[in-house]
Amino acid sequence: xxxxxxxxxxxEVVTRTTLKSLFEAEGYNVFExxxxxxxxxxxxxxxxxxxxxxxxxxxxxxxxxxxEVRDRKNVGLIFLTGRDNDVDRILGLEIGADDYxxxxxxxxxxxIRARNLLSRTTNxxxxxxxxxRVNFNGWTLDGDSRSLISPTDKEFRLPRSEFRAxxxxxxxxxxxxxxxxxxxxxxxxELRPNDRTVDVTIRRIRKHFxxxxxxxxxxxxxxxxxxxxxxxxxx
Numbered sequence: 001x002x003x004x005x006x007x008x009x010x011x012e013v014v015t016r017t018t019l020k021s022l023f024e025a026e027g028y029n030v031f032e033x034x035x036x037x038x039x040x041x042x043x044x045x046x047x048x049x050x051x052x053x054x055x056x057x058x059x060x061x062x063x064x065x066x067x068e069v070r071d072r073k074n075v076g077l078i079f080l081t082g083r084d085n086d087v088d089r090i091l092g093l094e095i096g097a098d099d100y101x102x103x104x105x106x107x108x109x110x111x112i113r114a115r116n117l118l119s120r121t122t123n124x125x126x127x128x129x130x131x132x133r134v135n136f137n138g139w140t141l142d143g144d145s146r147s148l149i150s151p152t153d154k155e156f157r158l159p160r161s162e163f164r165a166x167x168x169x170x171x172x173x174x175x176x177x178x179x180x181x182x183x184x185x186x187x188x189x190e191l192r193p194n195d196r197t198v199d200v201t202i203r204r205i206r207k208h209f210x211x212x213x214x215x216x217x218x219x220x221x222x223x224x225x226x227x228x229x230x231x232x233x234x235x
Contacts, residue, residue: 004118005029005046009039009053009065010080015103019052019080022107023114036060036068048075049121050114055081055088063095070096070159076117080105086196093200096159098187116188120160134170135234137218139209141166148208156208161186161201169219169229178226202227 006028010016016032023030031046033039035058042048051069055062062079069077077099079092084102092100099113134141138151146163148156158166168177168185179198183191186201202219209218218231 003027003029004049004121005031006050006052006114007031007033007039007042007046007048009033009035009051009057009062011035011054011057015054022111023052026111026115034058036065039065040068043072048072050076050078050118052078052080052110052114055079055083055092063091066092066095066097071157074121074160076114076121076160078110078114078117080110090196090200093197094204096161096204098159098161099189099197113189120188134167136170136173137231141170143167150208159204161197162205165198165201166205169227170233173229173231173233176222176225176228182226 006023008016008019008023008030010019010032011034016034020030020032031042031048033042037059039051039053053062053065053069057065062081066077066079069075077097079097079100080103081088081092081100082103083089089100089102098117101110101113132143134143140149141147141163142149143163145155146158146160148158148166150156164185165182168182179195180191182198182201183189183195187197191198206219218229220228220230222228
């Protein structure tokens with residue numbers, strides 16, 4: 001396996017240098033960008049596997065840049081920011097970040113989360129067993145483009161976390177899936193106390209189905225247990 005490429009998008013020099021040293025010590029190739037323009041330059045010239053990004057950046061902020069990163073199929077995204085309120089955390093996850101950490105951060109925790117995420121983004125064989133297309137209730141989950149296609153052929157590009165969560169539901173129709181199962185499938189890590197990642201991801205998936213208001217509720221909440229897919233998967 002090739003050495004993963006990590007891109008640090010951070011305008012504060014000391015933090016950026018600290019992160020570069022931290023990830024180089026872990027054996028990764030590390031690149032540095034101060035803003036969105038530099039970030040895109042690196043994307044054009046290198047196969048980036050993971051982005052560690054602040055929100056407060058000059059020019060386009062990290063929340064705007066995150067939407068652009070999400071258009072790339074196999075790039076992990078971790079927000080590392082001083083914004084520690086729940087609104088920013090939920091917004092970051094809704095945009096499609098795979099993880100969200102606040103400053104000051106524990107270097108060991110950051111590298112572990114990055115390693116788990118990279119194991120997903122760089123191990124393409126992990127998705128080899130996924131069928132290219134799964135049809136359900138008039139919808140299609142397309143594994144080749146990692147998109148959800150509506151009954152009217154409207155296409156929604158999905159972040160990896162949404163795609164893997166929805167695929168797990170479609171592989172287990174009618175079964176209750178716990179938050180622990182979903183977070184492991186989505187990010188490769190265990191569920192943490194007060195972790196809203198799963199709930200935010202399910203909410204994002206449900207929003208796609210809301211484009212067809214007459215559609216029955218496909219993913220239902222089982223209080224105290226988790227979620228269940230109640231639709232019909234075509235055989």
